[in-house]
Amino acid sequence: MVSCFWGFRQKRKTVERPRPLTLPLDRSTSSIAPGQDRLDSLKSWSVLLDCQISGHGSGEVKEETEGAIAGGAQPEWVADMSELFIGNRFASGSNSRIYRGIYKQRAVAVKMVRVPDNEDGSRPLIDSQFNSEVALLSRLRHPNVIEFIAAYRKPPVYCIITEYMSQGTLRMYLHKKEPYSLSNKMILKFALDISRGMQYLHAQGIVHRDLKSNNLLLNDELTVKVVDFGISCLDTQCHATKGFMGTYRWMAPEMIRGKTYTKKVDVYSFGIVLWELLTALVPFQGMTPVQAAFAVSEKNERPHIPDACSPEISNLIRQCWTADPAKRPDFDFIVALLEQYEEHHSNDVPLIPQLQSSKRL
CATH class of the missing domain: 3.30.200.20 (Phosphorylase Kinase; domain 1)
Structure with missing residues (x-):
């Protein structure tokens, strides 16, 4: 069976010291001479x-x-x-x-x-x-x-x-993969990294509000880290906040509708990201962002979960992106569930092996 790391070799690159940014001090000086201090x-x-x-x-x-x-x-x-x-x-x-x-x-x-x-x-x-x-x-x-x-x-x-996170965004990483080709081991590793980061943020009273694969970065060891807190807020402040923040394809329905929301909007977004790990596809592919938002908020549509997906993972995804925020689990539960699942499914094979050869749409 082909490894999920086909065509990918992790390399440690020596950091090359970039040249300092230089601008001329006046029109007569076009550059900094090599001998200047x-x-x-x-x-x-x-x-x-x-x-x-x-x-x-x-x-x-x-x-x-x-x-x-x-x-x-x-x-x-x-x-x-x-x-x-x-x-x-x-x-x-x-x-x-x-x-x-x-x-x-x-x-x-x-x-x-x-x-x-x-x-x-x-x-x-x-x-x-x-x-x-x-x-x-x-x-x-x-x-x-x-x-x-x-x-x-x-x-x-x-x-x-x-x-500096040398391996770029999770979205970039997934884009290089064939659909459904990530191994069980890698999906669980990434999912645990993300959920542990979010568990910590929520414990600090912080709601991210824009959790998505483009706001998750990887380093040389392929450790995932949550980034971009430009629109994050404290949980106590978000209770009184209305209107939408974030990115439509990953946005919870209550936020799309302009309703009050809680930290459970991050759990919804995590469900979409977990689906991305499972499929390596872009959520709501074929729709514009506005069409995706309408489908989620008005038609209660979600990305399709392949029937061959592990029932534990598919159930977790559905719980995370359910329309009722009160029924979504918290990240304490998610981390515990994923850790338990990891103990029993540590094999390095695709989570949906029969779909490994599917072509990217």
């Missing part, structure tokens, strides 16, 4: 920030930087920009770009958030999400949650520095 290149990093703002002295920068990391972060977590080197960009969003970097001799990911002018009214929201993400990340310590290292703010450019 490190301090000059770090001044160039300051130029990147300084060229975006006006009227801010160094005292104001320090005050704003520390003030931006409110809600629990400590002053020692403010990034020392003289220790930060920026490499290549490897991901981007509507208001952010993510770069490889070196911070204090360690490989890191650097999320740069550009806060636009307040003309379109989006700056307060982005500013709030940045502050919330840093405040939450700075208090979290768990092997299945991304490690926060430092943060820095100098409007309109903000940055968050975290550990």
Whole structure:
């Protein structure tokens, strides 16, 4: 039987130190000469920030930087920009770009958030999400949650520095696989990593609100870690929150309908992610995100679970994505169930072997 790791060889790559980001200090200087000392290149990093703002002295920068990391972060977590080197960009969003970097001799990911002018009214929201993400990340310590290292703010450019996850997102990993080809062992490993991370977050009173395969990263050891806390909230605050947050294909029906919701929205999303692990497919493939949201909230539709799936796993998926949040299990139950299942099903074969040869739609 073909292993689920066909065509995939795990390699440990020596981290190549990226060149520091450099900008000319004036029009007559196009680059930093090789013989210049490190301090000059770090001044160039300051130029990147300084060229975006006006009227801010160094005292104001320090005050704003520390003030931006409110809600629990400590002053020692403010990034020392003289220790930060920026490499290549490897991901981007509507208001952010993510770069490889070196911070204090360690490989890191650097999320740069550009806060636009307040003309379109989006700056307060982005500013709030940045502050919330840093405040939450700075208090979290768990092997299945991304490690926060430092943060820095100098409007309109903000940055968050975290550990670097070399193997990318879980969605990228699954996309390279044939449908239904993941072994039982790998499905359980990934599912336990995710559920343990979420168990920890819920124990800390944090609701993620955007759990999906694109917000789950893998390192060299294929350990999965939960990332992206930009729209997360405290459980006590989410009780009074209405409206939807997150991504339609993974979004719980009560959130789609704009109803009040609880941490059980994360359990629903976990059910979708577990289905992804089982099939390696995109949920609601063939539908637009809006069509998927309508199907879930108005027709109570869910992705099809293959009949050959293990009854324990298929039952867990159905419990997680049931329409009634009160009937969804919590992550304590999910972790315990998966650990028990792992003890009795440790064989390294596909969970649905007869469907291993199916073609990706």
